[in-house]
Amino acid sequence: MTLVQNVAILFFFAFAFVIGLLAEYIPNLLVRRRPTPEKLAPFESGEDPVGGARVRFKAHYYIFAVAFITFDIVAVLAIPWATSWNMVNWNPVLLLFVSMLIVVFYYSLKGDLEWV
Amino acid sequence: MDLTQITFYAIAILASVSALGVVASKDIVRAASFLIVALSMIAALFALLGSLFLSMVQLMIYGGAVIVVILFGVMLTRREEPKSRIRQLTRSENLAYLGFSVLLVLTLAFLEYRIGGLYLRPEGIPADSQAIGIVMYSQYRGVVIALAGLVATAGVGSIYLVKRKRGDSS
Amino acid sequence: MGLIAFLESSLVLRLLLVAAGVFIVASIGALIEIYIERKFWARIMSRLGPTEVGRYGTLQLFADAIKFVGKEDFTPVAADVPVYTLVPALSVAFSFVPLLVIPFDYTVASLFPQRFSPGDFVFSNFDPSLLVLLAFFALQPVLVLLGGWASGSKYTLIGGFRSAAQMISYEIPLVLSLLSVVVLTRTLNLQEMIAVQSNSLPFVLLDFPAFLLFLVAILAELERTPFDLTEADEELVSGWITEYGGTKFLLLYLASYLKAFAGAAILATLFFGGWLGPSPVPPLAWFFLKTIVIFTLFVWIRASYARVRVDQMLNLGWKYLVPLSVLWLLLTPFAASVFLGHGVLG
Numbered sequence: 001m002t003l004v005q006n007v008a009i010l011f012f013f014a015f016a017f018v019i020g021l022l023a024e025y026i027p028n029l030l031v032r033r034r035p036t037p038e039k040l041a042p043f044e045s046g047e048d049p050v051g052g053a054r055v056r057f058k059a060h061y062y063i064f065a066v067a068f069i070t071f072d073i074v075a076v077l078a079i080p081w082a083t084s085w086n087m088v089n090w091n092p093v094l095l096l097f098v099s100m101l102i103v104v105f106y107y108s109l110k111g112d113l114e115w116v
Numbered sequence: 117m118d119l120t121q122i123t124f125y126a127i128a129i130l131a132s133v134s135a136l137g138v139v140a141s142k143d144i145v146r147a148a149s150f151l152i153v154a155l156s157m158i159a160a161l162f163a164l165l166g167s168l169f170l171s172m173v174q175l176m177i178y179g180g181a182v183i184v185v186i187l188f189g190v191m192l193t194r195r196e197e198p199k200s201r202i203r204q205l206t207r208s209e210n211l212a213y214l215g216f217s218v219l220l221v222l223t224l225a226f227l228e229y230r231i232g233g234l235y236l237r238p239e240g241i242p243a244d245s246q247a248i249g250i251v252m253y254s255q256y257r258g259v260v261i262a263l264a265g266l267v268a269t270a271g272v273g274s275i276y277l278v279k280r281k282r283g284d285s286s
Numbered sequence: 287m288g289l290i291a292f293l294e295s296s297l298v299l300r301l302l303l304v305a306a307g308v309f310i311v312a313s314i315g316a317l318i319e320i321y322i323e324r325k326f327w328a329r330i331m332s333r334l335g336p337t338e339v340g341r342y343g344t345l346q347l348f349a350d351a352i353k354f355v356g357k358e359d360f361t362p363v364a365a366d367v368p369v370y371t372l373v374p375a376l377s378v379a380f381s382f383v384p385l386l387v388i389p390f391d392y393t394v395a396s397l398f399p400q401r402f403s404p405g406d407f408v409f410s411n412f413d414p415s416l417l418v419l420l421a422f423f424a425l426q427p428v429l430v431l432l433g434g435w436a437s438g439s440k441y442t443l444i445g446g447f448r449s450a451a452q453m454i455s456y457e458i459p460l461v462l463s464l465l466s467v468v469v470l471t472r473t474l475n476l477q478e479m480i481a482v483q484s485n486s487l488p489f490v491l492l493d494f495p496a497f498l499l500f501l502v503a504i505l506a507e508l509e510r511t512p513f514d515l516t517e518a519d520e521e522l523v524s525g526w527i528t529e530y531g532g533t534k535f536l537l538l539y540l541a542s543y544l545k546a547f548a549g550a551a552i553l554a555t556l557f558f559g560g561w562l563g564p565s566p567v568p569p570l571a572w573f574f575l576k577t578i579v580i581f582t583l584f585v586w587i588r589a590s591y592a593r594v595r596v597d598q599m600l601n602l603g604w605k606y607l608v609p610l611s612v613l614w615l616l617l618t619p620f621a622a623s624v625f626l627g628h629g630v631l632g
Contacts, residue, residue: 008301008386009418010160015305016382019397020375020537027359027533034358061447063275064600065188068454070183070271071608072424075461076173077260077617079417080249083470088253092260097270097612107275108605142583145435149369172417180424184454187431191443244413245474 067103074100144190152183169242204268229271300611308385315558316543319581322346322622326582330589340347357532364438365529373433374530374537380429384422387415389477389560390570416474419552420461423507426545427453430526437529445525449594452513455603456506462611463499467556469618470625480560489527494623495614497557499607504549506603508542510584512591513599 074096081093134157137150155178162171252260321344328335336343361367387601427450434446439627465488468474483489491496506513527538554560554576561569 007297008304009163009383011298011301012305012308012383012386013379015302016309017375019309020378021372023537024359024371024375026355027485029358030356031358033360036511054190058439060465061184062188062192064451064455064604065181065185065606066274068457069177069185070267070274071458072181072461073178074264074267075458075465076177076275077263078462078465079173079468079474080245080252082249082465082615083244083246083474084253084473086251086467086472086623089257090253092253092257092264093617095261096267097616099264100271101609101612103268103271103275104604106272111141143366145432146366146369149432168412169414169417172414172421175421176417176424179428180421180457181454184427184431184450187435188450189434189448191431191447198460245417246472 067107070103071100120164124161127157127160127164131161145187148183148187148190151186154180155179155183169243169245169248307392308390309382311390311570311574312382312385312544312547313540314538315547315577317347318578319543319546321627322578322582323585323588326585327589331584332455348477351536354536355533359532359534362438362529365511366436366438369432369436370438370594371534373429373436374534374541377429377433377541378537378544380422380425381541381548384419384548385544385551387418387476388548388555390573412475414474415476416464416468416479419548420464423460423545424457426507428454433530434526437526439529442526442528448515449509449526452515452596452599452603453507455600456503456607459499459603459607459611460503460507462615463496463503463609464552464556466496466499466611466615466618467493469615470622476555476560480562483559484562486585486625488557488559491494492621493557493618495610496551496618499611499614500557502602502607504553505584505587506599508549508584510546510548510588512587514588515596515599516591546581546584547577550584553580 077096078093081088081090131154134150134153138147138154141147141150156175159171159174159179162168162174322559324346325343336346337613339345339349339467361370401482430453431446434442434449437443467479470489472478473479486492527535529558530538551573554573558576558580560576561573563569567575
């Protein structure tokens with residue numbers, strides 16, 4: 001029966017995706033495209049656009065992404081534990097979570113999780 | 117040609133095309149988008165092999181976290197466009213990667229045709245989350261404990277490295 | 287009847303019927319949600335909300351939709367066209383798949399009790415169904431980043447980064463608070479979770495801290511106030527969706543209300559018993575009622591709280607919610623043992 005569930009997920013995804021794509025083409029049937037430079041320029045609250053769109057930003061975002069990926073792995077490893085906690089040894093999961101909490105506390109005490 | 121085979125070939129073709137797209141695209145964010153498709157195809161393969169658990173975990177970790185880290189890294193830095201795509205693709209490292217991939221494919225084909233393939237999970241064993249948990253936390257708990265150590269090291273190390281680089285540049 | 291034989295024979299056709307049915311129910315849900323959002327919020331602020339179109343303003347959304355669809359389809363000059371065009375459709379698709387796993391009651395089967403069993407039309411009774419929901423919520427930050435980048439404007443890019451940072455910061459409390467409910471039922475199958483609740487107290491009482499944690503996390507994931515700092519109208523226009531106009535905007539708007547429907551539906555399913563309720567009212571109606579009431583709670587929160595700043599949001603997520611959700615997850619098995627011992631839990 002697993003094949004049915006997998007097909008169902010794919011089917012739902014394809015269904016909504018196709019409806020979305022079709023919906024995006026409806027205006028092309030109703031209204032002819034008339035692009036002008038003012039319409040297509042990026043929105044900057046009425047000023048003329050300054051600078052390119054690909055400029056360098058603060059690297060602080062990256063810390064959150066890295067922290068997220070490590071903790072996401074811990075959370076995913078805890079999913080099987082959550083369904084079988086009454087039958088297994090708890091030591092590994094406790095170690096996982098404790099190491100995660102240590103990392104969070106260490107960096108928040110050091111001041112690295114502040115938003116600069 | 118039953119439904120399973122058709123599905124497999126569709127997924128395989130899409131995975132190969134998107135992997136080619138990762139390598140061949142000029143714009144690096146487009147390459148990352150192709151990578152998302154390739155990783156989703158791997159999730160689809162897991163589902164086809166019968167483990168929806170692994171498929172969704174693949175989407176959560178790779179599509180949810182790894183790709184985000186890659187995109188953050190790519191969008192936060194600026195790099196020059198390569199002058200000639202052909203020259204970049206035929207650099208010695210890239211040819212070495214290509215050579216190794218071809219070797220890997222040949223090895224797997226050899227195993228398939230001479231020994232009948234690699235061992236897969238036999239039918240009938242439940243692969244739901246409870247069973248995975250029981251096996252993981254009793255038989256393989258050493259592995260999970262080692263993973264905990266790895267996670268702690270990776271977390272501390274990577275944040276430390278990013279902080280140090282930021283300290284140097286600003 | 288020929289139609290029934292046709293339906294019996296083809297899986298694809300049954301899937302199509304179910305997908306269309308879920309889409310219609312969810313769209314009606316989204317319409318009701320948008321109406322409640324505008325009217326209820328307006329009333330809390332002592333305004334009237336939409337009153338002109340339709341009786342009491344109920345057809346306002348249709349008027350807005352017609353207006354949006356009739357706008358010109360433009361692509362910004364610096365945009366990455368394929369990605370820019372695909373993001374709204376993908377957003378709708380990613381918001382729609384989680385609805386597959388939320389147990390509705392497909393009353394189609396009960397119309398033909400001799401020929402179909404409910405299992406033929408219900409596709410949500412499989413083991414890792416909760417994971418499908420978590421996976422598709424986890425895929426949202428990627429979409430936001432690509433959407434902000436593909437518009438070709440540096441303000442949408444900043445908005446995309448901030449939205450993605452917000453979503454990933456609250457992803458872990460979301461997962462861990464749901465895992466706390468999983469500890470009580472020891473299964474990932476949403477239908478079985480409802481079944482457990484049918485002979486015990488609803489989990490909002492048994493697992494109240496998880497309910498609170500999940501409520502905060504889902505508000506942040508849905509980018510609703512108090513966490514809508516990325517679309518703070520005075521600062522960043524509409525955040526990463528600024529450059530999406532016309533139908534693309536409508537699709538993104540629909541996707542955000544579908545996500546809100548999915549989020550409220552998960553709250554209703556896991557904490558309030560889903561489709562359970564006394565019998566004269568059909569299960570589908572109970573489910574719908576609970577979801578809409580929870581969504582009204584979301585609107586009430588939106589109307590009553592101020593917006594948080596980005597550093598407050600990140601602080602709350604990483605320094606408070608993550609440790610709290612870990613601690614509660616570790617405490618839940620003890621609570622579960624106590625409940626099992628007293629026979630409160632099934």
